[in-house]
């Protein structure tokens with residue numbers, strides 16, 4: 001049966017690939033981001049290729065009123081959301097006290113506050129219908145602190161912890177939440193976040209957005225609470241539990257410093 005997926009950050013990278021996967025499976029999609037031209041182009045592409053409807057809603061999720069407005073606009077259009085994908089996000093690379101203060105605050109608003117707000121708004125109807133999925137795109141960055149990207153790593157730690165706790169609360173409701181944790185991935189993220197020159201992106205193994213999206217999509221359907229993409233990332237996430245913080249900080253600092 002055709003369902004509807006709302007995907008934030010659908011104008012690029014992992015979010016765009018997730019929109020393609022939902023559409024391929026015959027689901028309608030609600031495409032959300034700031035760049036309307038990108039969303040309109042994707043709508044045309046998806047509606048041309050698959051028998052689905054794509055809705056475009058522009059929103060700047062750094063604006064604290066955006067989640068309420070989006071929820072009201074979607075509900076007002078009479079659309080039920082079966083899958084909520086909180087994917088929009090960005091980082092910032094550099095010495096914390098030299099970074100643009102507004103951008104640090106916006107990062108928390110987009111990566112954390114909007115994600116919690118949208119989940120709180122869309123979840124009750126899913127619980128009532130005893131059916132639904134929330135997919136929160138976190139990161140392997142969430143498993144340890146991240147010098148030179150301190151705010152970003154902290155936002156992703158929040159997303160993992162929040163999703164894991166919520167996943168327990170949702171047991172036996174028919175609804176599940178997944179925190180999906182990609183490692184370094186090809187997308188606009190590295191350029192937007194200013195770490196395209198970092199060792200992590202220059203020398204590390206970088207996954208494709210298609211592979212990451214497919215892994216996240218499958219984990220969401222299985223209802224996994226936390227899923228890490230790639231064997232090396234899974235090993236790293238596991239080992240982070242046992243590594244002394246001082247050692248982990250030094251390793252991550254060397255990967256992030258540009």
Ligand SMILES: NC(=O)c1ccc[n+]([C@@H]2O[C@H](COP(=O)([O-])OP(=O)(O)OC[C@H]3O[C@@H](n4cnc5c(N)ncnc54)[C@H](OP(=O)(O)O)[C@@H]3O)[C@@H](O)[C@H]2O)c1
Pocket residue numbers: 008009010011012013014015032033034035038059060061062087088089090091110137138139140181182183184185186187188189190192209
């Ligand atoms: N790439 C990686 O290495 C990597 C690794 C781990 C986790 N992640 C996470 O994966 C998610 C997707 O990132 P990506 O790699 O696909 O990056 P991307 O190519 O830069 O895409 C980011 C998406 O988020 C949207 N976005 C950013 N700020 C927004 C705002 N203020 N309001 C609304 N939408 C906003 C962008 O759309 P507009 O610019 O059109 O608004 C874009 O569609 C993020 O949460 C990121 O933290 C990425």
